Amino acid sequence: MSNNLRYQSLEINGDNRPTDYEYALISQHVYSISSKPAVGLYTTTTSGKWEVVTTKCSVWGYFGAIYVCSESKQVVVAHRGTNNFSDLLEDICGIIFNTPNTPQKDTCFSLCVEAVNLITSRYRGYQLSFTGHSLGAFLAELSVYYCYHFLRLSDVNAVTFESPGSKESILALEESAGDGRLPAGHAVLDIICYLCYPNLINVWNTHIGTTYSINVHLGSWGTFPGIHLLKCHSMDGIVEWFQEHIIQKNPLCKRHYMSDWPVGFLKKDVYFKYAEFDNGQYTIRRPLARGLSKPSREFEDIPFLEKILKLKKKKFELKVTGNFSIDNQLSEINLLPLQHFGGELQKFLVNFNALLCQYLSQTSKTAELEERWATLGLDKALTACLLSLSIFKNKREIEIVKLNSKSYCILMFRRSLSNWLGKHALHVNDFFLNKM
Numbered sequence: 001m002s003n004n005l006r007y008q009s010l011e012i013n014g015d016n017r018p019t020d021y022e023y024a025l026i027s028q029h030v031y032s033i034s035s036k037p038a039v040g041l042y043t044t045t046t047s048g049k050w051e052v053v054t055t056k057c058s059v060w061g062y063f064g065a066i067y068v069c070s071e072s073k074q075v076v077v078a079h080r081g082t083n084n085f086s087d088l089l090e091d092i093c094g095i096i097f098n099t100p101n102t103p104q105k106d107t108c109f110s111l112c113v114e115a116v117n118l119i120t121s122r123y124r125g126y127q128l129s130f131t132g133h134s135l136g137a138f139l140a141e142l143s144v145y146y147c148y149h150f151l152r153l154s155d156v157n158a159v160t161f162e163s164p165g166s167k168e169s170i171l172a173l174e175e176s177a178g179d180g181r182l183p184a185g186h187a188v189l190d191i192i193c194y195l196c197y198p199n200l201i202n203v204w205n206t207h208i209g210t211t212y213s214i215n216v217h218l219g220s221w222g223t224f225p226g227i228h229l230l231k232c233h234s235m236d237g238i239v240e241w242f243q244e245h246i247i248q249k250n251p252l253c254k255r256h257y258m259s260d261w262p263v264g265f266l267k268k269d270v271y272f273k274y275a276e277f278d279n280g281q282y283t284i285r286r287p288l289a290r291g292l293s294k295p296s297r298e299f300e301d302i303p304f305l306e307k308i309l310k311l312k313k314k315k316f317e318l319k320v321t322g323n324f325s326i327d328n329q330l331s332e333i334n335l336l337p338l339q340h341f342g343g344e345l346q347k348f349l350v351n352f353n354a355l356l357c358q359y360l361s362q363t364s365k366t367a368e369l370e371e372r373w374a375t376l377g378l379d380k381a382l383t384a385c386l387l388s389l390s391i392f393k394n395k396r397e398i399e400i401v402k403l404n405s406k407s408y409c410i411l412m413f414r415r416s417l418s419n420w421l422g423k424h425a426l427h428v429n430d431f432f433l434n435k436m
Contacts, residue, residue, distance in 0.1 A: 018418070020080075022047060023129075027076070050067040064108060066115055074129070075123055075127065076129050077140070098171075098205070099172070100176040116151050128153070131158060131160060133162055137160030142156040142161055145173065148342070149174075155420065195207075196233065197240070198268040211257075212258065212381070213256045258324075327394070330394065334405065335400055335403075338391065381407040
């Protein structure tokens with residue numbers, strides 16, 4: 001067995017981070033407590049009771065709260081979005097002009113320090129993450145970078161909603177720090193951002209991390225400019241989408257992995273040139289999304305070659321000119337970029353996948369492995385998941401974890417595997433037969 005695949009110290013903690021829906025509920029809740037004595041208030045999700053233990057505000061309009069869930073041992077910092085005139089000043093200075101040091105950013109970072117102090121003292125062993133909507137989403141993404149870059153905390157993540165994009169501001173922070181430690185391509189930052197339809201806010205700057213688009217319901221008046229922005233940027237509308245998607249299993253609620261997203265107003269408008277509005281939701285016209293297998297009226301009365309040329313031109317304009325590009329494969333529920341697994345778990349999965357490929361190259365029989373894993377105490381469901389595991393790189397060289405399993409979705413797999421590994425002092429080599 002090759003020494004470079006040997007994983008010497010397996011110190012994996014259970015990854016019980018909230019679901020994306022729970023992050024949405026917390027981002028919504030922080031708006032409701034901004035003008036009240038908040039410590040002791042709480043909201044409840046499937047993970048348990050989330051109690052507000054600390055808040056921070058400033059004369060410059062910033063408000064943030066630290067939520068703690070003792071059942072799942074989670075600490076979540078929620079930054080509030082734009083809510084007053086002072087917030088608009090931050091929008092102008094911090095987001096539009098990407099000024100590295102602004103009063104709201106400084107207050108936000110001081111709350112980050114408080115949160116890190118909490119998980120190293122009073123809440124030792126708890127997992128830290130961030131969330132927020134709009135301006136709060138922007139600050140949550142900067143918080144992940146700040147913790148990683150300045151506080152040396154690598155296992156930290158954020159799930160954000162309707163962010164204006166933070167890459168330019170992170171680069172400005174990096175330039176002001178001047179020590180060259182920005183992760184190449186930001187690939188190591190564990191950030192997931194949910195965006196609605198392209199709008200005045202979410203096309204301002206470049207997004208980092210994994211970006212998903214969701215088709216929130218805008219109502220019958222959703223095409224009118226003012227109403228469109230209010231509806232598609234609303235945190236309440238995003239929570240309603242999650243409720244329909246997760247709880248009611250509404251098949252019309254779609255989540256797409258975006259390999260590219262418009263930056264700038266002109267690029268935003270290209271999307272609406274090729275989108276159709278029906279029953280309160282926008283969708284890309286079928287020929288652009290699915291090819292010519294199901295022709296629409298727009299294409300049915302012209303020669304086939306002309307159809308192909310028109311379609312290619314429209315796809316080119318949407319993808320290259322409008323920078324709106326969906327990766328349908330990565331929109332599947334059992335695919336997730338490797339960066340969204342904890343650092344130690346990432347190492348385990350990479351080494352495990354290499355050894356599994358090496359094993360399967362010698363034999364297609366897995367009975368011996370299954371028997372061995374059973375002696376280690378691994379249940380059949382997790383065994384099936386590990387046998388179906390694969391890691392590949394997409395066109396943008398991002399490593400993707402794929403799971404071919406009906407027993408678990410990949411988020412359940414991440415939680416179950418990390419908790420199981422956290423209870424067992426094993427090396428990755430222990431999963432394989434000595435004869436390898």
